[in-house]
Amino acid sequence: MKIGTMNDLTRFLIFAVVILAMPVWLDPLGGNYPDLLQKFAIYGIFAIGFNILFGLTGYLSFGHAAFLGVGSYAAVWSFKLFTMNAIPALMFGVLFAGALALIIGFLSLRRSGIYFSILTLAFAQMSYNLAYSVLTPITNGETGLQLAQSDPRVIDNMFVEASAGLPSTNLFGLTMSGYPGFYFCAALLILGFFISMRIFRSPFGLMLKGIKSNQNRMMYTGLNTRPYMLTAFVISGMYAGLAGSLLAITDPLAGAERMQWTASGEVVLMTILGGVGTLVGPMIGAGLIKYFENIFSAFNDTVLAEMFSYLPDALVELVVPVVGLFVGSGWHLTLGLLFVVVVIFLPGGIVEGVDKLVKFIRNREKNVGGKVTPQDQPGE
Amino acid sequence: MNDLVLHLDNIQKNFGGLSALSDVNLQVEEGTTHAIIGPNGAGKSTLLNVCIGRLKPDAGHVTFYGEELTGRKPHEIAQMGVARVFQTPEIFPEMSLLENVMLPAFSKRDGAFSMNAHKLLSRQGDIRDEAEHILEDVGLQEQMMTEAGSLSRGDKRRLELGMCLILKPRLLLLDEPTAGMSRHDTNSTIDLLKKIKSRGMTKVIIEHDMHVVFSLADKVSVLARGQIIAGGTPEEVREDPKVKEAYLGGAH
Ligand SMILES: Nc1ncnc2c1ncn2[C@@H]1O[C@H](COP(=O)(O)OP(=O)(O)OP(=O)(O)O)[C@@H](O)[C@H]1O
Numbered sequence: 001m002k003i004g005t006m007n008d009l010t011r012f013l014i015f016a017v018v019i020l021a022m023p024v025w026l027d028p029l030g031g032n033y034p035d036l037l038q039k040f041a042i043y044g045i046f047a048i049g050f051n052i053l054f055g056l057t058g059y060l061s062f063g064h065a066a067f068l069g070v071g072s073y074a075a076v077w078s079f080k081l082f083t084m085n086a087i088p089a090l091m092f093g094v095l096f097a098g099a100l101a102l103i104i105g106f107l108s109l110r111r112s113g114i115y116f117s118i119l120t121l122a123f124a125q126m127s128y129n130l131a132y133s134v135l136t137p138i139t140n141g142e143t144g145l146q147l148a149q150s151d152p153r154v155i156d157n158m159f160v161e162a163s164a165g166l167p168s169t170n171l172f173g174l175t176m177s178g179y180p181g182f183y184f185c186a187a188l189l190i191l192g193f194f195i196s197m198r199i200f201r202s203p204f205g206l207m208l209k210g211i212k213s214n215q216n217r218m219m220y221t222g223l224n225t226r227p228y229m230l231t232a233f234v235i236s237g238m239y240a241g242l243a244g245s246l247l248a249i250t251d252p253l254a255g256a257e258r259m260q261w262t263a264s265g266e267v268v269l270m271t272i273l274g275g276v277g278t279l280v281g282p283m284i285g286a287g288l289i290k291y292f293e294n295i296f297s298a299f300n301d302t303v304l305a306e307m308f309s310y311l312p313d314a315l316v317e318l319v320v321p322v323v324g325l326f327v328g329s330g331w332h333l334t335l336g337l338l339f340v341v342v343v344i345f346l347p348g349g350i351v352e353g354v355d356k357l358v359k360f361i362r363n364r365e366k367n368v369g370g371k372v373t374p375q376d377q378p379g380e
Numbered sequence: 381m382n383d384l385v386l387h388l389d390n391i392q393k394n395f396g397g398l399s400a401l402s403d404v405n406l407q408v409e410e411g412t413t414h415a416i417i418g419p420n421g422a423g424k425s426t427l428l429n430v431c432i433g434r435l436k437p438d439a440g441h442v443t444f445y446g447e448e449l450t451g452r453k454p455h456e457i458a459q460m461g462v463a464r465v466f467q468t469p470e471i472f473p474e475m476s477l478l479e480n481v482m483l484p485a486f487s488k489r490d491g492a493f494s495m496n497a498h499k500l501l502s503r504q505g506d507i508r509d510e511a512e513h514i515l516e517d518v519g520l521q522e523q524m525m526t527e528a529g530s531l532s533r534g535d536k537r538r539l540e541l542g543m544c545l546i547l548k549p550r551l552l553l554l555d556e557p558t559a560g561m562s563r564h565d566t567n568s569t570i571d572l573l574k575k576i577k578s579r580g581m582t583k584v585i586i587e588h589d590m591h592v593v594f595s596l597a598d599k600v601s602v603l604a605r606g607q608i609i610a611g612g613t614p615e616e617v618r619e620d621p622k623v624k625e626a627y628l629g630g631a632h
């Protein structure tokens with residue numbers, strides 16, 4: 001079966017199984033930590049939502065981290081004011097991110113192309129700066145927003161006496177850290193993937209693709225493009241808000257650095273790396289970046305020196321600092337290089353690369369076998 | 381005056397110092413095919429741009445079935461029932477022909493923006509059937525699943541015509557619909573346009589090919605340097621000395 005022609009139900013089921021089985025198949029790859037697994041799922045949601053805007057309409061937002069940050073703040077406030085339950089937290093996260101996306105989208109969508117990107121970037125940086133300055137009472141500035149023993153938590157306190165120590169986030173009693181936290185995020189990721197798939201296949205999605213392909217044509221056949229664009233923008237902002245609230249649910253604190261432009265850039269990289277406008281590409285991109293970030297940033301000079309200890313001492317002194325540039329805190333350099341390579345050699349991202357590879361292997365098999373079975377005909 | 385579909389009243393359009401249209405008056409009656417001819421740069425495409433809201437006239441009014449079009453947004457004008465085939469085909473090059481023809485139907489249905497999630501997210505069997513039917517009309521049904529960008533220039537025009545026909549417009553504006561087509565394709569396009577005419581659709585057609593003009597037009601207006609210099613039936617216009625001059629001599 002070719003990836004491009006796979007039936008949607010199969011695609012969805014494979015996606016769900018692969019995600020739920022991550023603890024199993026990531027174990028030999030050294031990726032089976034609950035914290036990391038949660039990150040895969042959360043950033044997958046972020047990237048899949050981003051792709052609804054960027055992949056379908058072609059409008060590149062450089063400010064989606066603002067929605068991620070707002071989602072986190074809203075979730076932590078929900079913990080502080082109402083309850084440690086995850087459900088209200090994520091509802092608040094999605095709602096506030098959606099409201100902010102409505103405002104930023106309304107203003108930014110008056111322009112297209114690079115001007116749109118710059119407007120979104122400017123609004124996100126404004127949000128970031130506000131979080132550090134005037135909004136300190138809400139965001140707790142540089143320290144970040146944290147839980148405190150003295151928080152009201154009105155709903156929780158109606159039912160149980162506050163215990164000593166900080167309570168933990170939960171889903172009706174099930175603690176939202178570790179593997180349960182991962183499975184909660186994974187379930188939402190699968191739901192998010194399903195919704196995105198439905199949007200991609202719907203008239204709404206087709207109209208968004210039409211706007212990307214030829215906005216004039218859409219306009220002169222009667223489409224009022226702006227409200228549809230705004231809807232796509234708000235939906236993708238809500239995905240970001242969901243991701244942000246999950247970050248807080250699995251680790252209940254929120255800081256302004258989550259809104260910084262580097263975080264906005266990261267989701268752009270994830271989407272492009274995996275494949276813009278493809279269904280699974282953004283998930284693959286998010287997974288790869290978070291995986292390599294985890295592996296590469298763990299290296300430090302001592303680890304490296306050990307790794308290269310089989311080399312003569314003089315060489316070790318030469319190699320370690322050079323390699324050291326690319327790992328640890330310098331891992332962004334590796335990411336940058338990887339990105340450059342993908343954009344130059346595989347402009348369609350990894351998904352396109354895999355498609356090409358499958359085609360190549362298939363053609364070679366055909367040439368070797370010399371026979372073509374009907375199932376192998378193009379168009380199958 | 382109900383049978384007056386399109387009325388251009390003293391339209392003026394300048395580009396900087398250039399007067400692209402000056403005092404243009406035009407009346408198109410229901411069910412007729414009105415041809416506009418004229419040398420290159422005469423202002424023919426500009427005239428259509430004014431009708432569909434791509435350009436705002438500097439003076440004058442455009443009305444459509446008595447309703448004012450000037451100042452309206454392009455998508456509103458399209459929603460009212462005005463469709464246009466452009467001089468350089470405006471299609472969706474990365475999509476299949478089928479999607480190309482289905483999309484305008486969605487624009488027409490939901491263009492004014494509706495948040496009816498059921499309608500927006502459901503599969504669209506009826507619109508698909510209709511699109512296939514239209515592709516058959518324009519003779520492209522066999523290539524239904526090919527990418528539109530790979531079509532020849534002539535086929536792209538026919539596709540765009542199909543994209544306009546699915547809108548069932550009350551007025552169809554065609555900007556050189558046969559340019560770049562072979563004789564054979566031109567003739568089949570003429571047949572198709574005749575068929576559309578027999579269904580009563582009103583059309584304005586810009587055309588250089590006199591064979592096309594004489595086979596289709598009920599009325600002809602001649603535009604030169606932004607002014608209508610002659611008008612009438614095709615025969616009248618052919619005999620008009622001013623027309624011959626505009627096409628042959630020209631230097632004033
Ligand atoms: N957007 C624009 N800005 C400036 N000048 C324009 C613009 N559009 C058209 N013109 C000028 O207005 C004049 C009329 O152009 P128009 O495209 O309407 O001619 P046309 O009759 O359609 O010619 P053709 O037969 O070549 O298509 C030309 O001189 C053209 O250069």
Ligand SMILES: [Mg+2]
Pocket residue numbers: 424425426467555
């Ligand atoms: Mg023209």
